[in-house]
Amino acid sequence: PGVQAISNTQNVTWYGPVVTLMADPGQLPVKHTATITATATHMTATDTIQITGSDGLSYTGPPGQSTVSTTDMHKTPQTVTFLAQVLSGSGQILAAAQDVQVTWYPFFQGTNPVMGCVPYEPGYAYIKGHVTYDPQACPVPTPVDF
Numbered sequence: 001p002g003v004q005a006i007s008n009t010q011n012v013t014w015y016g017p018v019v020t021l022m023a024d025p026g027q028l029p030v031k032h033t034a035t036i037t038a039t040a041t042h043m044t045a046t047d048t049i050q051i052t053g054s055d056g057l058s059y060t061g062p063p064g065q066s067t068v069s070t071t072d073m074h075k076t077p078q079t080v081t082f083l084a085q086v087l088s089g090s091g092q093i094l095a096a097a098q099d100v101q102v103t104w105y106p107f108f109q110g111t112n113p114v115m116g117c118v119p120y121e122p123g124y125a126y127i128k129g130h131v132t133y134d135p136q137a138c139p140v141p142t143p144v145d146f
Contacts, residue, residue, distance in 0.1 A: 015042045017086040019049060021097035027105065030075055034102045037069040038084035046089030054081040063089070072102065079103040 019040040028034060038049045038061075045064040052058050053072060057080075061068030072080065084097040 017042045017047060017095040019084050019086050019095045019097040021051070021082060021084040021100050023082060023100045023102045026101065027103045030077060030104045030106060031073065032104070033071045033073040035069055035071050036082050036100070036102070037067065038097060039067045040086050040095065041066065043086060044088075047094060048087050048089075049084060050087055051082060051084050053083075057082070060087075074104040077104055077106045 017040050019038055021036070021038045023034050023036050025034060036051055036053075038051050040047070040049050043049075043064065043066055048060050048063050049065065049068045050058070050060045051068065051070055055072070055074070055078070057070070057072050059068065059070035072082075074080070079101050080103075081099050081101050083099045085093050086095040088094055
């Protein structure tokens, strides 16, 4: 009889980085600041997290830091889409988060966002000689004279 070899199979699972992205708040009035935070798992000491926005924002955290935050603010109404990626030390994209959006509204009436210019609306106080509209949201002055 010969020698019989016994084989034992082992499964190995390799984990790559996983990154998530959140914005707080997701909707806010103009001239207010949103905080964008990305958190990653399974990073190496040379990996970095990069947050970018459709408005040109770009922030890269230090190597190995698994949670990074940045802020963004706008003076005009708009919606910005943010993306977070984990980059290797050589700049290769290792993981990407689902994007998030933040919307800056002109102002709020109660708890409801007002999307357009409202130069006159019952319930607002209008004082002769004072600007009662947001010049960013209403670029054409609409004086109300009583």
